Amino acid sequence: MKQEELKNRLSEIKDKLIGIEETTERRMHLLCEAENAHAVNKFLFENLALRFAIITGIDSDDCFEILYHYSNDESGCVVTIKAFIRDRENPAIESITPLIPGAEWIEREIHDLFGINFVNHPNLRRLILADDWPEGVYPLRKACPFNDVQGRL
Amino acid sequence: MKMKKTMQKPVLAIGPFHPLQEEMEFFQLTVDGETVTDIDARISYNHRGIEGISETLQFDQVPFLVSRVCGICSASHPLAYVQAVEDIVGIEPPERALYVRTIINELERIHSHLLWVGLGGHFIGYDTVFMWAWKYREPVLDLLEEITGNRNNYGNVRVGGCREDIPDEAVPKIFKELDLLEPKIEMLTKAVLDDPIIHARLKGVGVLSREDAVAYAVAGPTARGSGIAIDVRRDDPYAAYGDLDWNVISQPEGDVFAKAVVRLLECMESVKMIRESLNKLPKGPVAVEVKEIPPGEGCGRAEAPRGETFHYVRSDGGNRPVRHKIRAPSYVNVPSFRASCIGQHIADVTLTLAAVDPCYSCTERLAVIDSHNNITHNYDTLLQMSREKTARIQKEIGAPQLKLEDL
Numbered sequence A: 001m002k003q004e005e006l007k008n009r010l011s012e013i014k015d016k017l018i019g020i021e022e023t024t025e026r027r028m029h030l031l032c033e034a035e036n037a038h039a040v041n042k043f044l045f046e047n048l049a050l051r052f053a054i055i056t057g058i059d060s061d062d063c064f065e066i067l068y069h070y071s072n073d074e075s076g077c078v079v080t081i082k083a084f085i086r087d088r089e090n091p092a093i094e095s096i097t098p099l100i101p102g103a104e105w106i107e108r109e110i111h112d113l114f115g116i117n118f119v120n121h122p123n124l125r126r127l128i129l130a131d132d133w134p135e136g137v138y139p140l141r142k143a144c145p146f147n148d149v150q151g152r153l
Numbered sequence B: 001m002k003m004k005k006t007m008q009k010p011v012l013a014i015g016p017f018h019p020l021q022e023e024m025e026f027f028q029l030t031v032d033g034e035t036v037t038d039i040d041a042r043i044s045y046n047h048r049g050i051e052g053i054s055e056t057l058q059f060d061q062v063p064f065l066v067s068r069v070c071g072i073c074s075a076s077h078p079l080a081y082v083q084a085v086e087d088i089v090g091i092e093p094p095e096r097a098l099y100v101r102t103i104i105n106e107l108e109r110i111h112s113h114l115l116w117v118g119l120g121g122h123f124i125g126y127d128t129v130f131m132w133a134w135k136y137r138e139p140v141l142d143l144l145e146e147i148t149g150n151r152n153n154y155g156n157v158r159v160g161g162c163r164e165d166i167p168d169e170a171v172p173k174i175f176k177e178l179d180l181l182e183p184k185i186e187m188l189t190k191a192v193l194d195d196p197i198i199h200a201r202l203k204g205v206g207v208l209s210r211e212d213a214v215a216y217a218v219a220g221p222t223a224r225g226s227g228i229a230i231d232v233r234r235d236d237p238y239a240a241y242g243d244l245d246w247n248v249i250s251q252p253e254g255d256v257f258a259k260a261v262v263r264l265l266e267c268m269e270s271v272k273m274i275r276e277s278l279n280k281l282p283k284g285p286v287a288v289e290v291k292e293i294p295p296g297e298g299c300g301r302a303e304a305p306r307g308e309t310f311h312y313v314r315s316d317g318g319n320r321p322v323r324h325k326i327r328a329p330s331y332v333n334v335p336s337f338r339a340s341c342i343g344q345h346i347a348d349v350t351l352t353l354a355a356v357d358p359c360y361s362c363t364e365r366l367a368v369i370d371s372h373n374n375i376t377h378n379y380d381t382l383l384q385m386s387r388e389k390t391a392r393i394q395k396e397i398g399a400p401q402l403k404l405e406d407l
Helices: A003-016 A034-047 A101-114 B002-014 B050-054 B062-066 B076-089 B095-123 B127-148 B170-194 B196-202 B210-215 B256-280 B330-341 B346-355 B360-364 B379-397
Strands: A017-024 A027-033 A051-060 A063-072 A077-085 A092-094 A117-119 B026-032 B035-042 B296-304 B307-315 B321-327 B366-370
Touching: A003 A017, A003 A034, A003 A077, A017 B296, A027 A034, A034 A063, A034 A077, A034 A092, A051 A101, A051 B307, A051 B321, A063 B307, A077 A092, A077 B296, A101 A117, A101 B330, B026 B346, B035 B330, B035 B346, B050 B062, B050 B321, B062 B076, B062 B321, B076 B095, B076 B296, B076 B307, B076 B321, B095 B127, B095 B170, B095 B256, B095 B346, B127 B170, B170 B256, B196 B256, B196 B379, B210 B330, B256 B346, B307 B330, B330 B346, B346 B379
Parallel strands: A027 A077, A092 A117, B026 B366
Antiparallel strands: A017 A027, A051 A063, A063 A077, B026 B035, B296 B307, B307 B321
């Protein structure tokens, strides 16, 4: 799909988004709230037929960000859906694994490392952490006791 | 439920995880007779937390860390990382640096694909192919050593360019080695394409359909072998790939044979690309100074031998990344085994797993549970079965075995 066409078709999900950022010609961010993330993913994967690349989880102090990276291989553009999970106590977002089987591992990984609950995930077992890892300790959260960088230096 | 019970027992009994072996991965197959009915993969026996470590390092230290994500792909990972940082800063490295990056990455692709061809031969019992492919791979590693100082873990890219230039006196040597290498790769390709046994053994085995390839979001030769002609080098051109004349190789069948053909033909394309890069190699510096990394976020992509390597970096204006996400191609290629292995004959499993080129050691950690008889096969018996099948086909066809003289 040409980049122009992709931009035009984004108007179909305008009500789900809270912003569109274009840093360069080949990098695009679609901002949305967590509850709309599944619908936006579905639109990008099924309607626009973009290739799923990976998900990044980020602990950014006041919220969790879940970044869904897609690739539009015809234009070389990386389209990233940036979903904000505002609830830091019980972070949850709907799983896209039923939609894209290739997302199974990465959702399990983010569940391990950030403690984010992927609702409707068919198999949310541990992937990265050992079986005897303590419950409720999430290594990539900023508040994790192992991430005291200053202490280590 | 009964199946589950039998599955849990041998995990303890087999013990194929050895802390000294690199890259632990464990596949547990459930079989009915000789047909695979389920496959479960467990990873992260040796998780090194590289994404976490990266957040504790300065931007210019990270390339050396990420080159250790994988020894074979140790040019692609740092390249994807520095491209993500350059995306944040918004700079373009000097032209010569782009060509040096291209040459190193294509040499890496040749040595990685030759390694795979050798292993593929080993799995089906063609050890001659194994020895010859690895023999031809050696001079490529020597060239990389001459350019970067290391056979692997080159550590040659940095934000804003390259650390080491290709010395002028190395250029004729690279040309000479390529001239020697090209006919050898041609012969290997011909040997694979013309051999009736290899056709019978690899065609229709481990088929990953186009739909499954999309659903599992696979990358690299695994996708191109299933008819999805994606290649970051062409789609999102980086380094000097946009200036070069080359083709994306793809095959529609999705079986092991298609993946082998893709890799062999890609080696030829790589040889072509290196020659063209050396001819066009511009003069000038190989790096520009980058002082500050501004706040922002960037994505970097590079086509590693196994597929697209994806790096995401976020900066808050300090001297360390606040988040660095790494996705190696095997992370999406390995789960596609669920689509390509289930329903397969048990003798084809090692080969199907190997066709994705996950890692040599991955395939060694294989356990098979027969849900009826509770027999556990290990890697050696599976390899044996694979080779016996080749021998059976040889007998049926009556074709002569691949001879040393043919190569």
